[in-house]
Amino acid sequence: MDRIKEFASTFFVTGDPLIYGADVAIVATMAAVVFVLTYFKKWTWLWREWLTTVDHKRIGIMYVVASLLMLFRGGVDALLMRTQLAVPNNQFLQPEHYNEIFTTHGVIMILFMAMPLMFGLFNLVVPLQIGARDVAFPFLNSLSFWLFFFGAMLFNVSFVIGGSPNAGWLAYPPLSEKMFNPGVGQDFYIWGIQISGIGSLMTGINFIVTILKMRAPGMKLMKMPMFTWSVLSSCLTIIMAFPILTVTLALLFIDRYLGAHFFTLDAGGNPMMYINLIWMWGHPEVYIVVLPAFGIMSEIVSTFSRKRLFGYKSMVFALMCISVFSFFTWAHHFFTMGSGADVNAFFAVTTMIIAIPTGVKVFNWVFTMYRGRISFPTPMLWVMGFILCFVVGGMTGVMLSVAPADFQFHNSYFLIAHFHQVLIGGVAFAYFAALTYWWPKVFGFKLNEKLGKWAFWFWNVGFYICFMPQYVLGLMGMTRRISHYGWDTGWWELNLVSTVGGFLMGIAFLFQVWQIMHSIKFMERDATGDPWDGRTLEWSLPSPVPHYNFAVVPTVDSRDAWWEEKLRRERGEAPAPQPKLEPIHMPKNSGIPIIMALCWFVAGFGFVFDWLWMAIPGLVGVAVCMLVYSFSYKTDYYIPVDEIERTEAAARGAV
Amino acid sequence: MNLARGFRRMLAALSLAGFAALMSGCTDRMIVLNPKGVVGRHQLDLIVITTILCLVVIVPVIVMAFVFAWRYRSRNGGKADYRPDWEHNSKLETVWWGIPIVIIAILAAITVRYSHLLEPSRPLESEAEPLVIQVTSLDYKWLFQYPEQGIATVNYVEFPAGVPVRFELTSDAPMNSFWIPQLGGQIYTMSGMAMKLNLMADEPGTYMGSGANFSGEDFAKMRFDARAVTEKEFDHWVEQIKATAPALTDQGYDELARPGAMGTQDYSSIPEGLFDRIVNKYAHGAGHSHGGAAQAETDTDPDLGNQHDMDDMAGMSGMEHHH
Numbered sequence: 001m002d003r004i005k006e007f008a009s010t011f012f013v014t015g016d017p018l019i020y021g022a023d024v025a026i027v028a029t030m031a032a033v034v035f036v037l038t039y040f041k042k043w044t045w046l047w048r049e050w051l052t053t054v055d056h057k058r059i060g061i062m063y064v065v066a067s068l069l070m071l072f073r074g075g076v077d078a079l080l081m082r083t084q085l086a087v088p089n090n091q092f093l094q095p096e097h098y099n100e101i102f103t104t105h106g107v108i109m110i111l112f113m114a115m116p117l118m119f120g121l122f123n124l125v126v127p128l129q130i131g132a133r134d135v136a137f138p139f140l141n142s143l144s145f146w147l148f149f150f151g152a153m154l155f156n157v158s159f160v161i162g163g164s165p166n167a168g169w170l171a172y173p174p175l176s177e178k179m180f181n182p183g184v185g186q187d188f189y190i191w192g193i194q195i196s197g198i199g200s201l202m203t204g205i206n207f208i209v210t211i212l213k214m215r216a217p218g219m220k221l222m223k224m225p226m227f228t229w230s231v232l233s234s235c236l237t238i239i240m241a242f243p244i245l246t247v248t249l250a251l252l253f254i255d256r257y258l259g260a261h262f263f264t265l266d267a268g269g270n271p272m273m274y275i276n277l278i279w280m281w282g283h284p285e286v287y288i289v290v291l292p293a294f295g296i297m298s299e300i301v302s303t304f305s306r307k308r309l310f311g312y313k314s315m316v317f318a319l320m321c322i323s324v325f326s327f328f329t330w331a332h333h334f335f336t337m338g339s340g341a342d343v344n345a346f347f348a349v350t351t352m353i354i355a356i357p358t359g360v361k362v363f364n365w366v367f368t369m370y371r372g373r374i375s376f377p378t379p380m381l382w383v384m385g386f387i388l389c390f391v392v393g394g395m396t397g398v399m400l401s402v403a404p405a406d407f408q409f410h411n412s413y414f415l416i417a418h419f420h421q422v423l424i425g426g427v428a429f430a431y432f433a434a435l436t437y438w439w440p441k442v443f444g445f446k447l448n449e450k451l452g453k454w455a456f457w458f459w460n461v462g463f464y465i466c467f468m469p470q471y472v473l474g475l476m477g478m479t480r481r482i483s484h485y486g487w488d489t490g491w492w493e494l495n496l497v498s499t500v501g502g503f504l505m506g507i508a509f510l511f512q513v514w515q516i517m518h519s520i521k522f523m524e525r526d527a528t529g530d531p532w533d534g535r536t537l538e539w540s541l542p543s544p545v546p547h548y549n550f551a552v553v554p555t556v557d558s559r560d561a562w563w564e565e566k567l568r569r570e571r572g573e574a575p576a577p578q579p580k581l582e583p584i585h586m587p588k589n590s591g592i593p594i595i596m597a598l599c600w601f602v603a604g605f606g607f608v609f610d611w612l613w614m615a616i617p618g619l620v621g622v623a624v625c626m627l628v629y630s631f632s633y634k635t636d637y638y639i640p641v642d643e644i645e646r647t648e649a650a651a652r653g654a655v
Numbered sequence: 656m657n658l659a660r661g662f663r664r665m666l667a668a669l670s671l672a673g674f675a676a677l678m679s680g681c682t683d684r685m686i687v688l689n690p691k692g693v694v695g696r697h698q699l700d701l702i703v704i705t706t707i708l709c710l711v712v713i714v715p716v717i718v719m720a721f722v723f724a725w726r727y728r729s730r731n732g733g734k735a736d737y738r739p740d741w742e743h744n745s746k747l748e749t750v751w752w753g754i755p756i757v758i759i760a761i762l763a764a765i766t767v768r769y770s771h772l773l774e775p776s777r778p779l780e781s782e783a784e785p786l787v788i789q790v791t792s793l794d795y796k797w798l799f800q801y802p803e804q805g806i807a808t809v810n811y812v813e814f815p816a817g818v819p820v821r822f823e824l825t826s827d828a829p830m831n832s833f834w835i836p837q838l839g840g841q842i843y844t845m846s847g848m849a850m851k852l853n854l855m856a857d858e859p860g861t862y863m864g865s866g867a868n869f870s871g872e873d874f875a876k877m878r879f880d881a882r883a884v885t886e887k888e889f890d891h892w893v894e895q896i897k898a899t900a901p902a903l904t905d906q907g908y909d910e911l912a913r914p915g916a917m918g919t920q921d922y923s924s925i926p927e928g929l930f931d932r933i934v935n936k937y938a939h940g941a942g943h944s945h946g947g948a949a950q951a952e953t954d955t956d957p958d959l960g961n962q963h964d965m966d967d968m969a970g971m972s973g974m975e976h977h978h
Binding site for chain 2: 014095112142168172174175180265270271272305306310314336338341342344345348349355356360362363364365367369370372373384387388394399401403406407410440472474475476477479480481483485490535601
């Protein structure tokens with residue numbers, strides 16, 4: 001009995017009322033979910049329609065839902081930190097707790113919020129934009145999602161079991177090594193990211209192949225919609241960058257688990273090696289999430305200006321430049337580690353060079369609006385918010401890139417303000433724009449405009465109130481990651497202001513949740529399938545899109561294919577004769593991805609606690625899943641013509 | 656739109672109020688913008704130059720974005736030009752590839768020049784001989800040793816104004832970063848290496864210093880005062896410490912190195928070669944030291960047989976430690 005008690009006291013995180021509150025909330029939520037599913041007899045539905053689906057649209061929806069949940073958790077982390085920093089010498093959080101919170105905030109926001117939201121948008125939009133019926137590898141797509149999901153869950157479990165990681169979002173050694181970090185938190189970090197990282201890499205491969213091989217006939221590369229281009233550049237960056245992350249974390253794991261010394265000084269390792277490696281992934285990673293944002297901006301600005309995107313070729317060239325140059329800037333994250341003047345100068349200049357194509361893109365958006373006929377529903381408002389915020393964030397980025405000046409910015413709140421400005425103002429604003437823009441395509445109804453505008457203004461006002469003071473705090477010498485500061489520093493007024501801004505963004509999030517709830521309840525069905533008067537192929541389909549996407553694969557002869565088609569119809573030109581419907585070849589659903597990812601979760605959990613009796617069966621399960629899938633031959637089926645006709649009639653009947 | 660207008664007004668009012676508060680209260684507290692040393696002054700110049708160069712581009716962009724958004728709004732009733740097929744103009748596009756290229760080229764040239772000028776290991780120009788202070792970041796405190804004076808302090812550092820100070824920095828704990836904003840930018844402290852940072856204070860004063868890089872639980876307590884005094888005061892201060900403070904022994908150092916935060920402390924003497932031993936601690940610890948681990952600059956390092964390996968490592972991390 002005592003042994004069980006002792007085990008439980010180290011296994012479960014104890015001692016903090018916040019944690020107990022979370023324990024109760026987690027158990028209650030899970031019980032509620034199980035109850036609802038059982039009561040309404042929805043288990044089979046859930047399994048058949050969602051958990052085993054290989055449909056890119058449903059996988060996209062699951063990515064979005066999961067990422068919004070993670071946005072909630074990451075956001076709560078942020079508000080806890082801001083509460084702690086609101087006044088000097090605050091006792092709200094102890095240092096060890098604060099250190100865990102900023103670590104999980106960073107990891108969750110980048111890897112488990114921004115990345116899956118991005119993958120969700122890839123899934124929801126890309127196949128429809130290029131006239132494909134699914135992605136190139138639908139089974140792999142489902143596996144990617146479940147690996148992300150269980151990786152994220154493994155990471156989040158550390159909140160209540162074992163203890164959270166606390167060495168910062170990039171886990172620099174030696175602090176992340178066994179010597180200074182003997183607990184399991186760091187192992188949760190390694191395995192959570194490793195498992196979801198495999199999924200990210202596979203998604204990258206999947207979308208590259210999809211975009212290169214599955215475009216509708218006639219859609220030359222230079223006729224692709226700009227969002228698809230941005231996804232291609234982002235995925236190319238993924239497949240180059242993510243293997244570096246996998247190797248780096250594997251080496252850190254070997255250090256911790258087998259006592260190797262890759263990143264410890266004794267026995268000849270070197271922490272600098274880790275710092276170089278992690279940023280060789282880490283810097284491209286921020287471009288991975290921001291490149292699709294550029295694509296989103298391009299689509300929305302052109303749609304709501306009712307005008308072709310200005311400078312298409314420049315845009316493509318700029319995207320590809322950024323994708324390549326993002327691999328030559330990593331050392332700008334540690335100008336102050338004594339790399340010497342020549343190395344610093346080199347990386348400073350490569351960093352500045354990225355500002356050139358980025359600047360060109362902004363010019364092109366602005367000139368897309370020039371002589372347009374611009375309307376301002378919520379997605380376009382986000383574009384305006386994005387341009388202002390991102391341009392200023394870009395400017396402070398250039399300031400940071402000047403290596404000798406960075407000696408005064410590094411590790412300070414100036415830096416914190418900068419990267420939040422580009423990640424919130426750049427990435428998050430763009431993704432919110434994308435969600436409201438493509439929402440009617442996915443669900444068949446628009447989100448409520450009024451609540452959306454409230455959310456927009458709260459986000460924007462909150463953002464500036466939160467982060468503008470942080471630039472000043474950086475110039476006042478306030479450094480990042482400190483859990484408290486004294487009255488003598490003179491930092492508290494601006495910290496208080498910043499906290500107020502943080503909570504305004506929290507309210508903005510609530511408005512978004514309300515907006516979604518309200519819209520689900522009081523929605524007006526969009527019967528047109530094209531509520532924004534769109535330009536690209538996805539708007540030619542009914543909403544929500546039938547599961548085979550295109551009854552007949554379209555032939556494309558221009559960039560804004562759907563817009564041109566609409567113009568032709570307006571001019572009264574006879575539409576091209578529709579070819580006869582043919583049976584559609586589709587992939588079958590599969591339960592293997594979720595089971596395999598669950599096995600990874602079990603294996604990862606076993607490695608975290610060094611329980612080989614658990615890790616080995618987990619890995620065996622993974623191998624068995626692979627074998628079973630290798631020998632299953634009935635993975636596809638055909639939709640007969642009469643079913644297509646019926647579905648189309650029902651979907652178009654609404655038109 | 657009423658809602659939007661209301662918010663815009665609120666935003667304008669708030670930002671004006673915020674700006675006023677900043678102008679009145681914070682300017683002297685923005686210590687990065689108020690440097691008291693030659694390095695910090697150069698860095699401020701750079702910050703100002705960069706800001707101006709960037710504003711040259713971004714102000715017109717922002718203005719254009721909002722002017723176009725207003726002028727070509729559809730609610731204008733279609734009075735403005737509408738050219739839905741206008742998608743390319745070589746002249747314009749050349750201009751806006753050109754402008755950022757020119758600006759970045761100027762900025763790059765400035766950056767390269769200043770990178771060499773402000774390389775932290777480069778001695779500062781001065782008639783006075785530099786004072787050497789050896790800095791060690793510990794869990795969660797700073798140890799400052801004065802090898803020439805033979806004294807040491809914890810959590811505060813004192814030196815004469817107008818005399819260049821050559822900080823040699825290492826760590827006996829997870830890496831940290833040594834930053835005195837008003838004198839000049841920071842440099843990391845890392846085990847197994849002796850980094851160099853040259854700073855000089857223009858005038859006497861007490862300047863805030865901090866451990867800028869997260870190094871574990873109590874790192875927020877690693878702030879310290881950097882006191883610049885007159886040479887006379889400095890000499891007097893050294894004598895006083897020699898006369899009154901206890902000695903730092905090897906054993907005393909080991910106790911100091913244990914994790915924990917503390918206040919300030921003085922020591923009247925330091926063990927011979929302590930700093931070099933700290934730098935080399937991990938290189939010798941495991942018995943099979945390679946170049947990477949022995950990446951240390953020490954005059955008394957017995958391991959100099961590894962010179963070749965060390966050169967390789969210097970190439971990788973760019974450490975300038977062979978003179």
